[in-house]
Amino acid sequence: MKNIIRAGFLLGIVASSPVTVAPSGANAATFYLDAKTGNGRNDGRTPKKAWQSLTVATSKAI
Numbered sequence: 121m122k123n124i125i126r127a128g129f130l131l132g133i134v135a136s137s138p139v140t141v142a143p144s145g146a147n148a149a150t151f152y153l154d155a156k157t158g159n160g161r162n163d164g165r166t167p168k169k170a171w172q173s174l175t176v177a178t179s180k181a182i
């Protein structure tokens with residue numbers, strides 16, 4: 121009988137505890153590339169301020 125009460129008590133504690141095991145989401149960002157009107161000096165964060173090449177994008181975003 122004591123084991124049943126103890127198991128119920130432990131189950132209640134576990135069930136009422138917040139779950140904090142899951143990792144938080146990664147911070148994601150969107151960057152823009154435009155081979156015609158882009159520029160390597162832009163920040164790449166909007167279509168109007170797009171980068172011109174993948175080389176620029178990988179060197180700045182990583």
